[in-house]
Amino acid sequence: MAAIAFENVSKRFGAVTVLDGLSLEIAEGEFFTFVGPSGCGKSTVLALIAGLERPSGGTIRFDGQLVNDLAPHERDVAMVFQSYALYPHMSVAENIGFPLKLRGASARDTARAVAEVAARLGIDALLERRPRELSGGQRQRVALGRALVRRPRVFLLDEPLSNLDARLRLEMRAELRRLHAEYRITTVYVTHDQEEAMALSDRVAVLQAGRIEQCGEPLELYREPANLFVAGFVGSPPINALEATLFPDLELPCGARAADVLVGLRPADVAVSRDPAPHALTGEVLLCEPTGEGLWVVGLTRGQRVTGRAKFTEPLPPGSAVHFEYAPARLYFFDRTTGRRLR
Amino acid sequence: MTRSGRYVGVLLVALYCLAPLAWQLLTSLRPAGELTTLPPLLPTRFTLEHYVSALTGHPFARMLLNSFIAAGAATAVALAFGSAAAFALTKMRARRVGLLLAIVLATSMFPPIATVSPLYLVINALGLRDSLAALILTYASFALPLAIWVLANFLRQLPDELYAAARVDGCTPLQAFWRVVLPLAMPGLTATGLLVFIVAWNEFLYALTFTATERSRTVPVAIALFPGLHEIPWGEIAAASLVVTLPVLVLVLRFQRRIVAGLTAGAVKG
Numbered sequence: 001m002a003a004i005a006f007e008n009v010s011k012r013f014g015a016v017t018v019l020d021g022l023s024l025e026i027a028e029g030e031f032f033t034f035v036g037p038s039g040c041g042k043s044t045v046l047a048l049i050a051g052l053e054r055p056s057g058g059t060i061r062f063d064g065q066l067v068n069d070l071a072p073h074e075r076d077v078a079m080v081f082q083s084y085a086l087y088p089h090m091s092v093a094e095n096i097g098f099p100l101k102l103r104g105a106s107a108r109d110t111a112r113a114v115a116e117v118a119a120r121l122g123i124d125a126l127l128e129r130r131p132r133e134l135s136g137g138q139r140q141r142v143a144l145g146r147a148l149v150r151r152p153r154v155f156l157l158d159e160p161l162s163n164l165d166a167r168l169r170l171e172m173r174a175e176l177r178r179l180h181a182e183y184r185i186t187t188v189y190v191t192h193d194q195e196e197a198m199a200l201s202d203r204v205a206v207l208q209a210g211r212i213e214q215c216g217e218p219l220e221l222y223r224e225p226a227n228l229f230v231a232g233f234v235g236s237p238p239i240n241a242l243e244a245t246l247f248p249d250l251e252l253p254c255g256a257r258a259a260d261v262l263v264g265l266r267p268a269d270v271a272v273s274r275d276p277a278p279h280a281l282t283g284e285v286l287l288c289e290p291t292g293e294g295l296w297v298v299g300l301t302r303g304q305r306v307t308g309r310a311k312f313t314e315p316l317p318p319g320s321a322v323h324f325e326y327a328p329a330r331l332y333f334f335d336r337t338t339g340r341r342l343r
Numbered sequence: 344m345t346r347s348g349r350y351v352g353v354l355l356v357a358l359y360c361l362a363p364l365a366w367q368l369l370t371s372l373r374p375a376g377e378l379t380t381l382p383p384l385l386p387t388r389f390t391l392e393h394y395v396s397a398l399t400g401h402p403f404a405r406m407l408l409n410s411f412i413a414a415g416a417a418t419a420v421a422l423a424f425g426s427a428a429a430f431a432l433t434k435m436r437a438r439r440v441g442l443l444l445a446i447v448l449a450t451s452m453f454p455p456i457a458t459v460s461p462l463y464l465v466i467n468a469l470g471l472r473d474s475l476a477a478l479i480l481t482y483a484s485f486a487l488p489l490a491i492w493v494l495a496n497f498l499r500q501l502p503d504e505l506y507a508a509a510r511v512d513g514c515t516p517l518q519a520f521w522r523v524v525l526p527l528a529m530p531g532l533t534a535t536g537l538l539v540f541i542v543a544w545n546e547f548l549y550a551l552t553f554t555a556t557e558r559s560r561t562v563p564v565a566i567a568l569f570p571g572l573h574e575i576p577w578g579e580i581a582a583a584s585l586v587v588t589l590p591v592l593v594l595v596l597r598f599q600r601r602i603v604a605g606l607t608a609g610a611v612k613g
Contacts, residue, residue: 050511072510085508089526098522102513146512156511 001186002062002153003028004049009058011044011210018044020210022058026188026203031180033189035197035233036207042190045207046156049188051075062153073102078147079156082163084139086131086146092118093127096145103150117145120179137168144175148183155185161196173199194234198222206230228339231264231332237296240265240306241334246281253333253342261342264332270308271325272297272316280323281306288315299324364588371581378577393578394586401565402557403583410561410587413475413550414543417482421539422532424483425490430520432491433498434506444495451488455548466553473555481549486539493538497531498524533598541591562587 004026011019018041026032034042047053048060051072060067067075078099086095096117097110105113118124121141131139140160147155157176161169177200180187191197197204198218205215206229213233214226225231231239242265244250244258252261272295276282283301288310295310299322308324316322333342370378371393373386397403432440462481471477501524509519525532547563554560560568566583569576 047507050507052507052510071515073513073515077511079508079511081504081508083502083504085502085504087505087508087523087527099512102518 001028001184004154004186004188005059005061005064007059007061009048009055009060011041011048011053012056018210019048019055022210022212024205024212024215026186028063028186029184031177031187031189031200031202033191033197033201033204034207035191035194035204037233038192040207041210042192042207043158046079046158046188046190049154050077050079050156075154076150076152077154077156078150078152079158080140080143080147080160082159084131084143084163086139086142088131090130091127092123092129092131092134092142095131095142096149099146099150113149114145117149120182121145121175136164137172140164140172144179148179148185151183152185155183155187157187157189159191160189162191162193169196176200195236198234206233208233225264225332226341228262228264228334228341231334231341235266235268237267237307239332240267240270242301242304242306244333246302246304247331250328250331256333256335256342260336262334262336264334265306265326266330267296267307268309269327269330270306272299272308272310272322273325274320274322276323277325279328280325282321282323285316285318285320285322287318290315297322364585367581367584370577371585373578375578393576393582396576397569397579397583397586400579401569403562403565403586405557406560406562406565407587409475409557409559410544410563411590413478413482413559413561414540416475416479417486417543418536418540420479420483421486421490422536425487425494425535426525426528426532427520428487428491429494429498430524433495434501434503434520434524435516444492447488447491451485455485459548459552462549463552472553473559475559477553478543478546478550478559478561481553482539482543482546486542489542490535490539493535494528494531497528497535501527537594537598540594544587544591 006022006024009019009022010017022045034045036042044053048055051067051070051074055068062075087098090098093111093114097114100110100113114127115124118127121144123138123141123145126134126138126142131142134142140163143160160176161172164172173196189197189200198221201218203216204218204221206213206221208229214221214230216224221230221234225234228241232241240263242263244252244261244263247263250258250263252258271277281301283299283306286298286300286305288298289296295312295315296307297310297316298305298307300306301324306324310316310322334340335342369386372389372391374388374390375392377386431437432443437443466472466477466481469477471480505523505527506519509523510516514522545563546561547567550561550564551567554564557565562583566580566587569580569583
């Protein structure tokens, strides 16, 4: 297990800058997630930790030891790939035992370690199979087994759940949490799914265009987004970003002018009803998404889209006149040009 | 295209390809007196005399062995160097891969007749004249561009994540090549090896130039030297040609499934 420290790390491929001045510390035993849209550089971070890529600038350290120039096999890092990357010419047992075999473990020790990991992952009945004979979820478990069998210093996961169906994804999410609690290996996780990031992680870094927009605990990102990008990326459905001029008698922070400000409003903080309220935007319904306990109502207010929550169990017909009630204390203010949070 | 139309097409192609072979077969089984009859219809009786004389009248076994050694060793050398080069070009993030491959291809553009005399001088200077080593060296060097191209294209289809996984699991690049990439490249290696072997097996010009005695003479050259002073033994030539075709036929039939086998199934969710 190791703590990982990035200092001013950058990575360029030719003229393209993928990571730009990344500085960050991941604590020993932490479950840390990089989340961001595709192309934000999050997979490159993993490749840099694994040693598959070398940084163009800056330093990466494991427990204070500089690892910039160490090859992957010198780092004792394990990785689960998005495609699982199981070796098709090997059985499940051979796949899981491969890292041990490379380290010169005896056949007996390897077999014992493989059996133990396979039992923990519930794949002990599959050891003689080939990867092509396995389902997606089983392949996923084999890939996890191959990574865990040697108890690496750092455990890397690159979008490991994105190829699974929704139910299996929830199941594996719980499994990953359980494995992390059990092994306490420093884990770096990469995903584009903010919900997954929130559910799994001790801390999350939101990455965009090679830069960290914000780094913190999941709830902190949700409650105190540093800018409009983070506010829009974290939370589902995404936050409403509305013209400040829609709101009567707003008190804007820092003396900003309403024309320069966008107001963020979480859909969960907007109550949709047919009755007027003191703090409400009036508008009409565009469409409804029933969730079981209520509705997400997407509506229009003076030409702008706004999403809110309704307690109705029956959908509201499109075109109905409704009020989008908000709590003034739950509004976020962002600079329109920089996206920075104003407070 | 209708089903019957397709069959007619297949039949025509088969006829076009197999007719010379059939003619050769009939000639090899025809009594000496009927050899020049035209059209080459069925002979009045079948005989194995040409086979007997072809196989006993010449040191045929020795030449077959020579051919096997030359073609087999050339194939082994071409595959060893070709796969390593293809691996480096496709998986190790070499720069200017396109340019390198173009140069490799360009070297195979020279017509053999243009290179045969300079190569003869080189072989002579190395003291390799009339040795199998001369043939192995030449065949391997001429097969290498083909091997690199075919294998590079094959390895490019192997997911990069497999190589990355091998590296993270603890392989040095060479171990990843040996334990993961090569086993998965077996269909490509088989196909390439077969092509190289057949070309080397059939090669005539260099073999004729670089060999002088039966110590290193290969079968195509030997057959071409069958004609005596006063007659051309068509029956023997036909019989020997068919015998020489057999190994290639066996190889292709034996390995054709390996060639098309998609071994990577299951590597990546597909």
